[in-house]
Amino acid sequence: MGKRLKDCTAIITGGSRGQGAAEARRFVEEGAFVVIADVLDSEGQALAQELGDSATFQHLDVTDEDNWAATIGRLTDEGRAIDVLVNNAGILLFDRLTRSSREDFERVMEVNCTGVFLGMQAVADEMKKQQSGSIVNISSVAGLQGVGFQFSYSVSKWAVRGMTKSAAHELARDNIRVNSVHPGLIETAMLDQFPDNLQPKVESFVPMRRSAEAAEVAELVLWLASKESSYCTGAEFVVDGGLSIG
Ligand SMILES: NC(=O)c1ccc[n+]([C@@H]2O[C@H](COP(=O)([O-])OP(=O)(O)OC[C@H]3O[C@@H](n4cnc5c(N)ncnc54)[C@H](O)[C@@H]3O)[C@@H](O)[C@H]2O)c1
Numbered sequence: 688m689g690k691r692l693k694d695c696t697a698i699i700t701g702g703s704r705g706q707g708a709a710e711a712r713r714f715v716e717e718g719a720f721v722v723i724a725d726v727l728d729s730e731g732q733a734l735a736q737e738l739g740d741s742a743t744f745q746h747l748d749v750t751d752e753d754n755w756a757a758t759i760g761r762l763t764d765e766g767r768a769i770d771v772l773v774n775n776a777g778i779l780l781f782d783r784l785t786r787s788s789r790e791d792f793e794r795v796m797e798v799n800c801t802g803v804f805l806g807m808q809a810v811a812d813e814m815k816k817q818q819s820g821s822i823v824n825i826s827s828v829a830g831l832q833g834v835g836f837q838f839s840y841s842v843s844k845w846a847v848r849g850m851t852k853s854a855a856h857e858l859a860r861d862n863i864r865v866n867s868v869h870p871g872l873i874e875t876a877m878l879d880q881f882p883d884n885l886q887p888k889v890e891s892f893v894p895m896r897r898s899a900e901a902a903e904v905a906e907l908v909l910w911l912a913s914k915e916s917s918y919c920t921g922a923e924f925v926v927d928g929g930l931s932i933g
Contacts, residue, residue, distance in 0.1 A: 691913045692719035696767045698758065700724045700749050700806060701776030703731035705875030706825070709901035710773055710908050715741040717909060720767065724749075724758060725776065749776045749802030755809035762813075769813045771912040774803040774847075775825040779877050784838045792839045799843035800850070807854050807865070820863040823911045824851045828871050828931045831923070848923060855921030864920040866911050871927025872898035894929030 697714050701707040702723035708730075711721045715738050724747035725731045735744040745761065747754045762769055778798045782791055803824050814820030829837055830844030848867050855865035872878060872889055878898065881889060890897055907926050910916050925931055 689717040691717040691909065691915065692771070693717075695719045695770040695912070696722070696762060697771035697773065697912060698722045698724055698745075698762075698769065698806075698810070699773045699775055700747060700802070702773075703727035703734060703744075705877065706870070706873060706901040706904050706908075707773070707775040708734055709905040710775065711738065711742060713902065713905040713909050714771075714912065717913070719771070719912075722758065722762065749774075749806060750797050752805055752809075755805050759809050759813065768817050769810050769820065770817075771821050771823070772806055772810045773823045773825065773908060773912065774806045775823075775908075776802055777825065777827075777843075777877075778840075779837070779880050780839050781836055781880070781882065782838050782840075783836060787838055792842075795839035795843050796846070799840070800846040803847050803850060807850070811858065811863070814858070814863045815861045818862050820858075820861075821912050821916075822854070822858075822863065822865040823908050824848075824865065824867045825908075826851070826867045826869050826923075828869050828925070828927050830867070831869055831925070831931045832933075851923075852921045859920055864911075864916070866916070866919055866921070867923050868904065868908060868911065869923055869925045869927065869931070870899070870904050871925075871930035873901055873904055874898050875901055892930060893927070894932060897928060899926070899928060 703725035731744040826847040827844040829841040830848040834841040851867040
């Protein structure tokens with residue numbers, strides 16, 4: 688076992704599968720205690736069981752303030768510090784400005800944007816008491832450029848990028864770092880949502896001509912979570928095989 692997150696407690700939202708699960712596995716390898724926080728109960732519980740004493744599952748809908756309070760309350764009752772929050776939970780939608788509904792737009796904003804806001808707010812007080820913390824917000828390449836066929840998603844991921852910078856500004860004096868990560872095409876269930884006509888083509892848009900495994904994103908998130916990135920805050924970290932080069 689490595690020691691890059693020794694004695695750290697990390698909450699990973701959307702940790703039951705995909706990138707969040709890869710981060711949970713990697714964090715545990717490096718000595719962290721991980722709270723897998725998700726609405727997918729059975730997958731999250733199975734992963735926590737696989738990871739043993741170094742992980743636990745917590746039902747958390749990121750849009751629900753009471754769920755956040757219960758998650759933080761459980762950790763403080765157990766005497767744990769909250770060292771790391773990875774705001775990774777997210778949903779994807781294929782829509783267009785002229786063909787989206789208010790309900791669809793608001794649902795995407797609620798999970799991808801309000802969920803990140805509530806998460807940062809929920810951990811900020813504890814991290815201030817500790818005078819340390821690292822928050823990693825998972826945005827996307829869609830938060831670096833406009834995406835006509837993912838209108839609501841792109842808006843939400845730009846908001847994550849903006850929230851990251853404003854929160855980083857506010858929290859820097861308390862030694863709490865906040866950074867955003869911008870993945871490209873990552874092999875998770877989310878990629879399966881691409882329409883059939885785009886599936887064979889998607890990798891040809893990537894200069895490196897391939898999608899990535901979730902574990903490749905986890906390496907970057909681990910570095911941002913750890914003290915190795917101690918002077919980085921309010922910054923954007925791209926992991927996309929060159930997709931956003933233009
Ligand atoms: N896969 C990609 O190509 C890609 C690219 C760029 C960014 N991202 C972002 O990476 C993050 C992780 O996605 P992934 O690729 O692992 O996809 P995924 O669909 O496998 O994982 C998303 C996770 O978020 C959880 N989730 C959804 N709504 C939730 C809610 N309200 N509360 C709590 N958890 C909720 C899901 O249950 C799931 O476990 C997302 O924010 C996504 O937008 C993905």
